Amino acid sequence: MTAPFVLAVPSKGRLQENAEAFFTRAGLTLAKPGGVRDYRGTIAGFDNVEIAYLSASEIASNLARGAVHLGITGEDLLRESIPDADKKVALIDGLGFGSANVVVAVPQAWIDVRTMADLDDVTTGFRAQHNRRMRVATKYINLTRNFFASHGVVDYRIVESAGATEGAPATGTAELIVDITTTGATLVANGLKVLDDGVILRSQANLVASRAADWSAQSLETARIILDHIAARARASKYKEVRTRFAGCNQALLTEAHNRFGVVSPFGGPTSSGMITLHCPPAQLYALSSFLRANGADTVSVASLDYVMDRENPLFAKLEAFLRQ
Numbered sequence: 001m002t003a004p005f006v007l008a009v010p011s012k013g014r015l016q017e018n019a020e021a022f023f024t025r026a027g028l029t030l031a032k033p034g035g036v037r038d039y040r041g042t043i044a045g046f047d048n049v050e051i052a053y054l055s056a057s058e059i060a061s062n063l064a065r066g067a068v069h070l071g072i073t074g075e076d077l078l079r080e081s082i083p084d085a086d087k088k089v090a091l092i093d094g095l096g097f098g099s100a101n102v103v104v105a106v107p108q109a110w111i112d113v114r115t116m117a118d119l120d121d122v123t124t125g126f127r128a129q130h131n132r133r134m135r136v137a138t139k140y141i142n143l144t145r146n147f148f149a150s151h152g153v154v155d156y157r158i159v160e161s162a163g164a165t166e167g168a169p170a171t172g173t174a175e176l177i178v179d180i181t182t183t184g185a186t187l188v189a190n191g192l193k194v195l196d197d198g199v200i201l202r203s204q205a206n207l208v209a210s211r212a213a214d215w216s217a218q219s220l221e222t223a224r225i226i227l228d229h230i231a232a233r234a235r236a237s238k239y240k241e242v243r244t245r246f247a248g249c250n251q252a253l254l255t256e257a258h259n260r261f262g263v264v265s266p267f268g269g270p271t272s273s274g275m276i277t278l279h280c281p282p283a284q285l286y287a288l289s290s291f292l293r294a295n296g297a298d299t300v301s302v303a304s305l306d307y308v309m310d311r312e313n314p315l316f317a318k319l320e321a322f323l324r325q
């Protein structure tokens, strides 16, 4: 039997539910044959796919090693744990969930410290005055080093923190922190503020491909089918389907609709009786239907799309381009 194609899915934490819902929306039904506690799964209808349920950070390291072909994890974990990440993994698609920023935060009481340049001044002053360097609590060691270096900040040292990082300044184990934040509530609760230019990374969950995985012809074909499902769903959710028929519907009108509302006509121009099917960005639906009625349409119907299967698959194209590099 040939080696299976391995897809890594978050097994816990805040990415888990969203990741499972994402595959379901794409028409890929994940199943755990051994019950909820099983850390191996399958996709209904795929014989040769193995789902590996792992934590978000394990998914990042497995992608780097090539132990999984595709996986879902946070960009923060990829950039932190994989040196030269863009050579080892391809971020195929941002998924619109798991959004969080990796930030530099200092005590709110430091009213004169608003920017990284201000931080540079105080770290230098601190070292001169106390004869030791300011401490930065974080688990994002590599991101912190690179970001501080790019701002010329050198008088600091990192105190590795595995959890409750925001508490470090109050408990006296560090002067400032680098951590991930979404709502900012944890920072505020701990009397901290983000520096104005202190956003290191805007992260979200991504669908990620590994270069080091075993990309046999069969694995590539499996990836193509999985990405085809995902692309069809992504394409469908960008548009609503708009249908109408009226005598004055012509190519000039469609060109105007395209330019004004971002509308596309996937099946070509209107029929001889003026029948047309359009795809329209959701935010432009009312404006488009007003435009069509002003030009003679009596009725305009709007429907949601589940899937749009195009010949082109931009996600698979990205994977192929990455593996060719």
Ligand SMILES: Nc1ncnc2c1ncn2[C@@H]1O[C@H](COP(=O)(O)OP(=O)(O)OP(=O)(O)O)[C@@H](O)[C@H]1O
Pocket (backbone or CB within 6 Å): 012, 013, 014, 015, 055, 056, 057, 058, 073, 074, 075, 076, 077, 098, 099, 100, 180, 181, 182, 183, 203, 204, 205
């Ligand atoms: N507010 C947030 N705080 C932390 N992580 C977030 C947040 N929002 C989104 N994430 C994303 O979720 C990823 C995993 O964090 P989460 O806390 O959900 O998992 P976890 O089970 O704690 O993982 P691990 O055990 O590996 O730390 C983060 O690396 C980040 O990409």
Ligand SMILES: O=P(O)(O)OC[C@H]1O[C@H](OP(=O)(O)OP(=O)(O)O)[C@H](O)[C@@H]1O
Pocket (backbone or CB within 6 Å): 162, 163, 164, 166, 179, 180, 181, 182, 183, 184, 185, 186, 187
């Ligand atoms: O900006 P906020 O919306 O307040 O979210 C940020 C907090 O959430 C995360 O912790 P998490 O809940 O994952 O706990 P953990 O550190 O144990 O993983 C993160 O480490 C912050 O502490």
Ligand SMILES: [Mg+2]
Pocket (backbone or CB within 6 Å): 013
């Ligand atoms: Mg966590």
